[in-house]
Amino acid sequence: MVRAMNGTGQILAEAGAESIDTALDKSPLYLRIRDVLADAISAGRLPRGALLLEGPVATVFASTRTPVRQAFALLETAGQIRRFDGRGFLVGQGRSGPKRVALTAEMLGLDEEAPGLRKAPAWEAIYESLERELVHLSVFGRHRINEVELARARGVGRQVARDALTRLEALGIMEKDERMRWTLVPLDESRMRDLHDIRVALEPVALSRAAPFIPPAERHAMTQRLEEALAVYPDLSVEAMDDLETDLHITCLGYCPNRELLIALRRARFMLNVSKHIIGVSHRMPANEPFIAEHLAVFRALDVDDSARAAETLRHHISVSLPKVIARVAELRDAHRPEMPVYATPAVR
Template sequence: MKKHLNDQLFELIATSIRKGRLKSGTLLLEGPLADLFGVSRSPVRQALLNLHQAGLVCTFDGRGYLVGAQPGKVLRRKLEASDFKLTDDRAQAPRKTESWKAVYDQIERDLLHQSLFGTYRINELELSRHYGISRTVSSQVLTRLSLMGLVERDERSRWQLGQWDEERLGELYEVRRRLEPYVLVRAAEFIEPERIEVYIERLHQAMALYPDMDSRQFDDLESDLHIETLGCCPNRQMLQILRRTHSLLLSGKHILLDKSYFPDEEPFFREHLSIFENLQAGRPDLAAQSMEEHLVIAERKVKQRMAYFREHNRIAAVPYLERIDA
């Protein structure tokens, strides 16, 4: 049976630790590892979490993990393929990232920015030409974005980018307020205590670092709660419905790229921390209550963030979008 990607990564890193190729104190970060292995950050994050649970790596007062069971002197260096014997025929390298992932973030960001200013029809052929990709790849990207609710098919099966306005935001947040607290309660019994500890530690690190952060760290912290934690819920149909609201998380990922949009106070860390601490205390009912309160605050903040961005930016037109008049 083919192993999951995060299991492949776990074995590769664990083997290098046990064989001494990665010395004690070596710093392991999601981003550089994802680039080295040619995969997305999510399976790397899960592999590192599993390594932490196995006692092979540890957290410390900083980003990422250190090799070893206890933190000590931090060894910072660029990791190479040779550290994991990826060039050795005896080692099975993890499956490389699919072609669509190479352009996905750029297309996602461009479409999110354009959606703040109107509704558009997407010319898939022009999109392929603009980014220098095949029609197959562009179709894969748009299909994934449709699962998140950013784009959709119209009545003639043409791709369309809807506008992010107050009404649309309100409807999506209503779905989240109704479902996420309940899904969190269902997920609570399946979440490992060690995972909650890691998420709490990451939030404490973020609060200490803020505002010296980048948008990817915001994206990771949002994912810890709203994707990874809720993903432990056994009701897959509810998770499919919630996936349509994940486009809301893109405002943090793609609008907070510019630090001029960072709020004076951290955006959501303490709210997430309250939820995780209630889960850690065995009180999923209080965690659900904290989740609902968090989503009420989040809706207000996202509306303000998008309005500010819309007022202070002019986004250059892209050739694959045709404006649809209201």
């Protein structure tokens, strides 16, 4: 099962933010995290009952939570960790309660030279807030972005600013004009519809191809997260909602063995970023849950190996989501105008 996904969907499941390969280790990051944790458990450095949470583990590995989640699913399948009546996983089997331990690199047998411990690239420190700021600004039209002024405003080197903008370019948020100047792509209704058409056409196909390769333990964990979220909504963080979107639209689709299909979908994922940065941040949380029940319907179909129904359910989910996103963007445009960053100027085309 792991061999089927190596080097294909996982590269895109991390959306370019994770360096799957390093000069020292060519295995995917989630497998390296799995191996490091498994070794620490076997050696007793992680004691029985120790509480493992995605966030602290991701911090130690300087990664996002997606590869940690995948590593947890594999460790659970192997019986090295278990679920309990609470958040996270416990080391080992049995009925003992959680032991809260301060997770460190030393506890995991890592040091600065260890290939399992990935150092985060410098651009990641500014990326999330920059993405949010530029998504909001894109609602108000095309803008020129000055790389030098961006670096100065964020207190980083020019190369760091350029790397962050290049990442945004890969997602279709930024582009370079004919004079090679950085330009923020405007988020208007026409563009949203174009991106939506790509998702409607390609995501169901990707899910059908991915379905046989999604580990059952990981799929069941995703289903459980959806059920828990549905029970407490709207008492749910924006981060948690983004995680649920990532589960289906990035992680699950990332198991698709057709790399070219996933590359074609990369820019269309910009629509997920729009919702993440508007709902609950600059826009009120919807009174009714926006997608959780629809995601659950997709996973129910996957649970009974009905990939055709899962794909059609996903197609419907994407189709009905477009009017909601367009409406939220329109409300943002009418009710909120962000302060113009010092590194941005309106562009006329």
